[in-house]
Amino acid sequence: MSERNAMAVATGELSNAFERRTSLCHPFLAVLPIDGAAISMLGAPFGIETVCATNPQAARVDELQIDLGEGPSWDAFSRRAPVFASDLTQPGRSAWPMLLAALSADAVGALYAFPLAVGSLEIGAVELYAESPGELTSAQVNDAIALADLAAVQLLKRAMASHELDAQFVPGEKEYSRRVEHQATGMVLAQLNVTAADAHIIIRAHAFAHGRSVRETANAIVERRLDLSSPNTEF
Missing domain, CATH: 3.30.450.40 (GAF domain)
Known part of the structure; x- marks a missing residue:
């Protein structure tokens, strides 16, 4: 070969x-x-x-x-x-x-x-x-x-x-939070050139690693306070 x-x-x-x-x-x-x-x-x-x-x-x-x-x-x-x-x-x-x-x-x-x-x-x-x-x-x-x-x-x-992360949605904001999470997934997909499924995993892993909820992490990405393509980044 x-x-x-x-x-x-x-x-x-x-x-x-x-x-x-x-x-x-x-x-x-x-x-x-x-x-x-x-x-x-x-x-x-x-x-x-x-x-x-x-x-x-x-x-x-x-x-x-x-x-x-x-x-x-x-x-x-x-x-x-x-x-x-x-x-x-x-x-x-x-x-x-x-x-x-x-x-x-x-x-x-x-x-x-x-x-x-x-x-x-x-x-x-x-x-x-x-x-x-x-x-x-x-x-x-x-x-x-x-x-x-x-x-x-x-x-x-x-x-x-092995880690089931809860997105920790605020009551009454579930639909909005899901929409933001999808937006954040699209942004990470473009930043890291990965699949949508992998981008979602990366967002959840970052949330877990930094003790944040997925919703908080997604909001920070969409608001451009967090760029997961940059090393040692936090918000």
Whole structure:
């Protein structure tokens, strides 16, 4: 299978992962020169945990980062930018001494991490490892970013599936509030280039993350006091 065909298949798998209950991690293996992948959520309100891993080594790398509080996943998450450690065999060149010490006997030659975020919502990171040192090409980095963006939306859907958010309508304002929520969904759809269903999930997730009602959040979007395409935004 060609690289472009592999990317098309991986994109299709990730785009429907929530509905089909399929892996968020395995599509990365089909596209990138890696030996394993893991995805974790790394902060409130979604918690801190490894969500999936393609093999025990990927799970170990991810869990070590969570336990130690350091590593490329944490850096990618905090910076909202990819982080690359293309050659872990080079001594004294890492910002993660405890992680590298813990991995010293493991077959891990390179680590790459990409943030998982949807607009202003920071969710976690995807960590990729290769047994041998090596750099990703610019095309591979772009593919990884595209897959991470898809994975972030699917992870957000999974995280929100366990939370039933009440729109907290004011008595007598239900019809108006629903109309505003639909307007806000349309605006977020345009801002983030997502489907209407995904835009609605993102609005509800933002409300949950910031302790607001869906109605309050929708009003802020429609009144342009809140732009969900901007990082670290609040109203």
